[in-house]
Amino acid sequence: MLVRDIANKLENLAPIEYAESYDNVGLIIGYLHQKVKKILITLDITEEVIDESINKKCNLIISFHPIIFKPIKNITGKTFSERIIIYALKNDISIYVIHTNLDFVWEGNISYVSKLLQITRNKVLFPKKGTIKKLNTYVPNNYVEKVRNSLFEAGAGNISNYSHCSYNFDGFGTYMGNKKTKPFFGQKEVFHIEKEACISVIFPSFKLNKIKEALFKSHPYEEIAYEIYNIENINPYIGIGTVGYLKEKMNEHEFLFFIKKKMNFPCIRHSHFTGKKIYKIAMITGSGSFGIEASIKEKADAFISSDLKYHDFFKYEKKMLIVDVDHYESEKFTKKLLKYFLDKNFPSISVYESEVNTNPIKYFF
Structure with a gap:
């Protein structure tokens, strides 16, 4: 190896x-x-x-x-x-x-800690932008299945819990090659109309080269018509931090003892108690002071992170318990x-x- x-x-x-x-x-x-x-x-x-x-x-x-x-x-x-x-x-x-x-992926440290604290129904606190691209390509009818399956195998067409997702519509492609061409259908220097289908799929941006390679290998034309777009759609499983729910509600003292025991923290810093029961949790392992306002907007009962400064604790506004744990201990x-x-x-x-x-x-x- x-x-x-x-x-x-x-x-x-x-x-x-x-x-x-x-x-x-x-x-x-x-x-x-x-x-x-x-x-x-x-x-x-x-x-x-x-x-x-x-x-x-x-x-x-x-x-x-x-x-x-x-x-x-x-x-x-x-x-x-x-x-x-x-x-x-x-x-x-x-x-x-x-x-x-690793922080950005669902299977990272934040997922491990969530399971440790028995936090469920999680969603990403800060979804990462620019992680999804879209491909449109135009394929002669007899090769649509081959090209589409090749794109699926390369990692295209996955939307949340669904795979093999694509949109397809029929049309006509036109072209006329010069003397140097070797058209797959038709003849060089002769105008040609071919029945084609447009295949549209999304894919993770990091798989761009793999998707293009699959397209070029499976498509029969020597010159392939395709477009690749950056799209604003959000992948719900890629991002920083998480928001979820405890197994059961706790008072603030119980909650602090609970996370201190589960995560084996030597000590915990926290904001003033709000008097609320703790149920909805927002969390960023490692340095995460930037997540305080977003956690308040999510109406979290508590926010857990590390490396918070003195003035960060004033941001709780009596709406949410802010919990500052050790950086190393939160990522160990x-x-x-x-x-x-x-x-x-x-x-x-x-x-x-x-x-x-x-x-x-x-x-x-």
């Missing part, structure tokens, strides 16, 4: 195209053609994590947080990041990062999620969760 095989499978789960523009995901260090011995999963990369990888004979580290965020002009070991890069390269360790692209379940995914897809490779607690924040009780 090669690093490329692992990367391809991870990018089926969380396409790189879904990552935020500021992020740095994918293979950060190493070679795609490197043979994978064992895999270590971590939330962050430190020198201790590299030590652990060496001791466990893991030559691929999958990290949630990138080790390189900004361009590096030289690598001399003077900074934390540079030392990690040198240490990894010296020991032939590849590093792959899956970060905000990513390791379990990725281990389960890799064990399922690559049962022949040993996958370990890092035992190093990389949380840079410590608590004094």
Whole structure:
């Protein structure tokens, strides 16, 4: 098994195209053609994590947080990041990062935490725009089924819980090729009318190349007429954060004890109590102060996130309990999620969760 095989499978789960523009995901260090011995999963990369990888004979580290965020002009070991890069390269360790692209998918960390807290009837808090494209193509009648099925196999035509979705209508195509052409129907330099059908399908934007490849391979014409559009339709399963409901209503004290126990938090910061029962929950794992206003608009009883500032707590306006949990603790379940995914897809490779607690924040009780 090669690093490329692992990367391809991870990018089926969380396409790189879904990552935020500021992020740095994918293979950060190493070679795609490197043979994978064992895999270590971590939330962050430190020198201790590299030590652990060496001791466990893991030559691929999958990290949630990138080790390189900004361009590096030289690598001399003077900074934390540079030392990690040198240490990894010296020991032939590849590093792959899956970060905000995993945050955006339904099967990501937010889904794991929702199940842990028994939150159901979830929907995305901030749907991501620009994740859907539309293809129109024009096909001679005898080849419609072949082209359409090829597009379906490439990943087109999925709408929520429905697959093989398309819209089709009949018409006539006209053309006249010059001396250099080899028309599939008709003759060169002769005007031709052909009965054709228009096939219209939507597809995830990250599958653009795969969709075009399927079209070009299955369509009989040497010059294929097609259009691809960016559309504003929202994929309800792609986005940041979630809104859902607890199994049963709780008072605010019960709710705080509940999430502290379930998620094993050392401590929790929160806004003033509202006196309301807690039932509808909005949540963004990791830094999520930007979600407060949206959660109030959703009429959530509580909003859970991390890295909230002093003034963020004033935004609760006595309408919603704001709960600030530790950044590391809210994202630590990513390791379990990725281990389960890799064990399922690559049962022949040993996958370990890092035992190093990389949380840079410590608590004094």
